[in-house]
Amino acid sequence: MNISLIKVALRYEHDIVLARQRARTIAGLLGFNSTEQTRIGTAVSEIARNAFQYAGGGEVDFLVGGSDRPQRFMVRVSDRGGGLEELDAILEGRYISKTGMGLGIIGTRRLMDYFHIDSTPGTGTTVLLGKEIPSSAAVVTPQVLDRIAEEINRHTSQNPFEEIQQQNQELLVAMNELHQRKADLEAMNRELEDTNRGIVALYSELDEKAEHLNQANELKVRFLSDMSHEFRTPLSSILSLAKILSDRIDGDLSSEQEKQVRYIHKSAEDLLVLVNNLLDIAKIEAGKTEVHPEKFEIGNTFSTLRGMLKPLLVNPAVKFEFGETDGFPSMLTDEGKLAQILRNLISNAIKFTEFGEIRVEAETDPDSSEITFSITDTGIGIPPGDLDRIFEEYTQVDMPLHNKIKGTGLGLSLAKKLAELLGGRLTVESILGVGSTFTVSIPICYVSSAETVPKSMLPLPDVTRLPALVVEKILVIDDEEVGRYIMKGLLTDTKYRILEAAGGVEGLKTAAEQQPDIIFLDLMMPEMDGVETLMRLKADSSTCDIPVIILTSKVLDDAEQTALRKSALAVLSKESITREVVLVNIRDAVVRFAKPKI
Known part of the structure; x- marks a missing residue:
């Protein structure tokens, strides 16, 4: 109103x-x-x-x-x-x-x-x-x-003149206010300009820092890759020497010495797992990890894992069971990475289960394109507040059993990253004091925008020019003295004469002069690396027909292995080298090309 x-x-x-x-x-x-x-x-x-x-x-x-x-x-x-x-x-x-x-x-x-x-x-x-x-x-x-x-x-x-005077006064006040606002606006514009310049500088600094971070990440991956080789070489030597001692190739051991050698071997294995996990995580984060799908049966994967991990379960109070996989479809994904995921999860279950059972099962739904693997244990369990933290790198839950069992906190983080790399996911359910179930779902067929080639389709080694082979002299080209010593130790009490070369240049000279029957060649060497040495061996008419076996601690991807196998008879890892492996490869070469040497 x-x-x-x-x-x-x-x-x-x-x-x-x-x-x-x-x-x-x-x-x-x-x-x-x-x-x-x-x-x-x-x-x-x-x-x-x-x-x-x-x-x-x-x-x-x-x-x-x-x-x-x-x-x-x-x-x-x-x-x-x-x-x-x-x-x-x-x-x-x-x-x-x-x-x-x-x-x-x-x-x-x-x-x-x-x-x-x-x-x-x-x-x-x-x-x-x-x-x-x-x-x-x-x-x-x-x-x-x-x-x-x-x-x-x-x-x-007021009369009109007084009103005009009043209006003029008001106009002057308004003009003063306008001038003040104009001054305020100019000051604000200057502040905005300064702010804009600051923002531009900030963006430039952020771009620069992002570039530095990318470079740092690449340097980290390169560092871990190079350092992993530097670590893996002595670790492989320690493992090989420990194996030589435990196999009593150079004589018997006392019970105390055998225990010490066993401890050395176990410590070296643990350190090697840490080095491998660090390298794998860095490569995944940098997008350097490649997925190589191949067709395989889950039953075979379970059988391999059972044989590999059952010796780790020394506690008789814990049962270790694998579920049935009959009728499961074949998978087309990276079997090595899937096995690594399951191996990490099972190893964790073995560490933290003192009694009861560990069960590994696989399930498939006819309407689903995934296979779900579950690892269930009756171990110590995980507090609810830590279920997400356990997948972070270097994270370990503060539990009494952790005082007895040492770890790096990398296994679960790596397993999760690998599962995501394969297009799957890793989850966990746990009750403190009752047990845990880790579930990983992986697509039956790996799908990627990048075209990949299954390992079974890679070219076979070019061995058409290998000669008739009767092995008498073996040349070991390795810049590490301990590497050459291990090879000699592995071939002790054999008919073979072992020649040594401490680098690529010396190896080329020795190969040309001594004409060995087989060459074992390391890759990571100063002055002339193994790849260049291999190329020069195959380019020289006097050494091109000598079969070469690559023996390295470097982690090689499939492309590198494929390139090497075009000129080398085999590519072996120093980590897994044993007397049996060396003799099998020599025997394989003899069987494949056995004829009397002219």
């Missing part, structure tokens, strides 16, 4: 000035500050001038609306003129005026909180303006309205 305070008739031009004065005075009495008083007076003056100029006169009615907050100061300006024919165009700012009619409406609407116009051609126009009364002012009651009305009646109207 709007209550009228006073009305001003617009009959003469100075009535426009009076309407402005009344608007400003009432606004001041209602609690508006000087800036708002000026805005209200300007808006009323503009609409009143339109009514007087284009409609020949009208009326200005000052009202207060509402009894509760928020209350409004309302001004209604009405006339009986010809109305506005282009009202929509005027309000949208599209109207082009030749006389100036309607130009003040858009500006007036911006000055007020409420604006409504009703115009009918031939009938007239009514404009209703409104401004919310400040919340800091007192509620306008009928008593307050009476006092305002009395104050207005006592207020002496």
Whole structure:
């Protein structure tokens, strides 16, 4: 409900000035500050001038609306003129005026909180303006309205010259405010420019840091790859020497010596697992790990895992069972990586299960394209708050059994990364003190955007030019003295004569002069590496027909192995080298190319 305070008739031009004065005075009495008083007076003056100029006169009615907050100061300006024919165009700012009619409406609407116009051609126009009364002012009651009305009646109207002077003062204040705002805006623009420059510099720094991180990641992978070889070479030597001692090739051992050798062998194996896990994780994170799908049966994988891991279970209180896999479809994925996942999970179960059983099972759903493997144990279990943490690198749950069993915290992290690499997922459910179940789901057929070639489709070694073979002399080319010593130790008590070369240059010279029957060649050597040595051996007519067996601790991908097998008879890992492996490869060469040597 709007209550009228006073009305001003617009009959003469100075009535426009009076309407402005009344608007400003009432606004001041209602609690508006000087800036708002000026805005209200300007808006009323503009609409009143339109009514007087284009409609020949009208009326200005000052009202207060509402009894509760928020209350409004309302001004209604009405006339009986010809109305506005282009009202929509005027309000949208599209109207082009030749006389100036309607130009003040858009500006007036911006000055007020409420604006409504009703115009009918031939009938007239009514404009209703409104401004919310400040919340800091007192509620306008009928008593307050009476006092305002009395104050207005006592207020002496200014003459037009005084009003112009008042307007000029208000204009000066407005101009000062405008200059201040302009200065504030310029300061803000300068601050924004500085901020923009800072953001540009920040982005540049972020790009630079991202590049440094990428380079650091690549360096990490290269470092781990190189260092893994540097670690694996002595570790392989330790394992081989321990095997020579435990096999009693050089004589019998006392019971205490046998125990010491067993400890040495176990420690070297543990360290080798750590080195391999570090290298695998770094390669996965850098996107360097390749997936090589091949077709295989799950039953064969289970059988291999059973034979590999059962010797680790020395606790008679724990049963180790594998589920049946009859009727399961063949898988086409990377069998080595799947076996590594399962091996890590089973090894963990063996470590943390003191009694009960460990069960490995596989399930398949006819409607699913996955096979789900589960490793269930009755071990110590995992606290609920640590179920996610166990898949983080170097994380170990603080449990009593961990004081007895040492680990690196890399096995589960690697298993999860490998599962995701194969397009699968690894999850865990566990109850503290009852046991855990690790579940890994792997697609039956690996799908990748990159075209991969199964190992079974790789080219066979080129052995068509190998000679008739009767083995008498064997040349070992290795820059590591311990590597050559191990090979001699493995071939002790054989008919073979062992020649040694401490590098590629010396190896080429010895091969040309001594004409060995077989060459065992290391890859990672200074001055001339094994790959270059192999190429030069095959390029020299005097040594090109000598079969070469690569013996290295370097981790080779399939592409590297394929390239080497085009010129080498076999590629062996120093980690798994034993007397039996060496003799089998020599015998294989003899069987394949056995004829009397001319």
